[in-house]
Amino acid sequence: MFKRAETGDETPRGHEIRLVPARILTPAGWIVGKMHVAADWRMINFINHVPEFFSLADVIIEGRPKVVPLFTLHRAAIQFIVVERPPEKELDAGLRNQIEHPVSCLLQNGSLSGVISVLRGVRLSDHLSRHKGFVMLKDAHFHLRNPWENRVIDHREPLVLLNPQAVVGVSESAEDAG
DSSP states (O other): EOOOTTOOEEEEEOOOEEEEEEEETTTTEEEEEEHHHTTTTTTHHHHHHSSSEEEEEEEETTOOOSSEEEEEEEGGSSSSEOOSSOOOTTTTTGGGGGEEEEEEEEETTEEEEEEEEEETTTHHHHHHHHHOSOOEEEEEEEEEEEETTTEEEEEEEEEEOOOGOSEEEEEEOOOOOO
16 A cells, blocks of 8 residues: 555555545535545445545535535544445445344434344444444435535435444334335
8 A cells, every 4th residue: 555645545556546426424514526446445445444534536515616626534524425336336245144234323413224234143232333434334214404405305325334433323223224
């Protein structure tokens, strides 16, 4: 790995980079842009291994009309990322050793529900409290208050990458996550 001098981002040496469109929810609002990801990396691996700050290209920040050509984002500020690519490329191949848990998460400005896969024999609470990175949440449904536009966003996505550090609370949902 080496660091790009202008941003400090680490990129795998010799890997081609692809631009992955992403919608990212932060406490400051939505950030829409393109993440620089090694061509052969999954998004979950990328976001769990980038430094604290990483670069996005062609960024639109909620409430601002101007496109920012290069923006550096603090990874810890991310609540979740909407994956703008086919979800099957992100899902773990080892799902047969995992159990799916429908969950409902309370966030700072609303709720997010979906399904988290956890290794057999591991409690959901242990998985979330000990996990050091983002987790994949399938069949996601978010219901968020948008203070910038004074409206509620009620939306579904096949997959989001959730930052457990941004979760206020979580419960295992008895109802269908969708």
